[in-house]
Amino acid sequence: MSTLLISIITLGVLALLFAVILAAADAKLRVEVDPKIEEIDTILPQANCGACGYPGCKNYATAIVEKGEEINKCSVGGQPVTDLIAKIMGVESAATTKVVARVHCRGTEEAAKRKGYYEGIETCRAAALVSSGDKLCDWGCLGYGDCERSCPFDAITMMPDGLPFIDEEKCTGCGICVEECPKDILELHPIDENVMIFCRSQDPPKQSRAVCKNACIACNICVRKCPTGALTMENNLVYVVAPEKFTEECYGGIDKCPTGAINFVHPEKVVRTDKQENDKA
């Protein structure tokens, strides 16, 4: 009995002693944290995805308050979060451009030929290690769904045609899938950007054509049809270098593309004036 009592008293006194010391130290050493940081931190989505360029939401909140970082960097929270941060910081709200991941490949099961059949661990990363994948095209999507599994927001679905489909409503532009893809098929684009090259192949035209029906065959017709300089051709592949310059004058290139490698992401959103229609006719 006495042992029990003594142990309790001993530990109790010790604990109390340390508690007092710590309390005193806390009073002396407390670091005043700007309450704004806490406030902004609670508003941020806590996805800790790193899309803003900081390791976590807390770091971004600190950077906003202390270093005057831009308030529109959180692509997960989007405009509502930016507006709320603006309110806290007492500044004018800035426009957040939502970015989304997009798939730069149309090598569907049907369009892209295979070298053979891969049997092994069902991930793109593993498949890519085996003679860089089972598709004849070395640049194309492997279709084992690493991006689907990596997406924390459930925005990516593997379609029956072997390519991922990205739900642009759900996609927050965090860029995790972009990192994950061993073939660099995915890329972040502002959501209002509508023209895209659905191919990554830098193979010579002949080879690209032989291995995939939908590949960019570097015929250059879209670049020639576009006088504004929105497109350029480099290493057997067309790049959209200035999406804002892709105006109506250039639409002819998309119509003329023999493989459909350059196309609108959302063709239904494209408004053509009569002049274009006439030209086409």
Add this chain to the structure above:
Amino acid sequence: MDLLIIFVSALLINNFVLSYFLGICPFLGVSNKLSSAVSMGMAVTFVMTITAIVTWPIYHLILAPYHLEFLEIVSFILVIASLVQFVEMFIRKTSEAIYDALGIYLPLITTNCAILGFALIAVLKNYTYIETIVFGVGAGLGFTLALVIMAGIREELDFADVPESLKGPGITLLVAGILALSFMGFAGLIK
């Protein structure tokens, strides 16, 4: 002379990290940058020294006379946890940069087995008060030494052409193993 032997022995021969294999978590976790390795080592050395100063009286003046040796681990943990809390406050107050660099590993000093291990070993070896303190400083500096060597190697390793499959943890563990092996060379230093 005895004190010197205890010091060198804790520093090199029975190095806590590379010979007892205690405190491996921060050894691998905070050793990717030399500057944070130094401050982590200093924090651990500080905690170890104060632990030595505090735990010896607790054990020899309170626990042993009342035959409460079984409370040893609990009370040592209490001491260490409070100390780490204190160190954390102190570092946060003095240098935000170091605080950020140490990150989660700072509060994790609480559960750093090197420190509890040190306190228990000191009791086991029946050191006097002065000896325990010297032992604490030596063990802490030994930990710092291991961490700094490791950080130095890992900083160089960033420029090395490491085989793909060994990148990251693989090569780090290999380096740690070889380092531990080389520390065995000190074994004959003191008879």
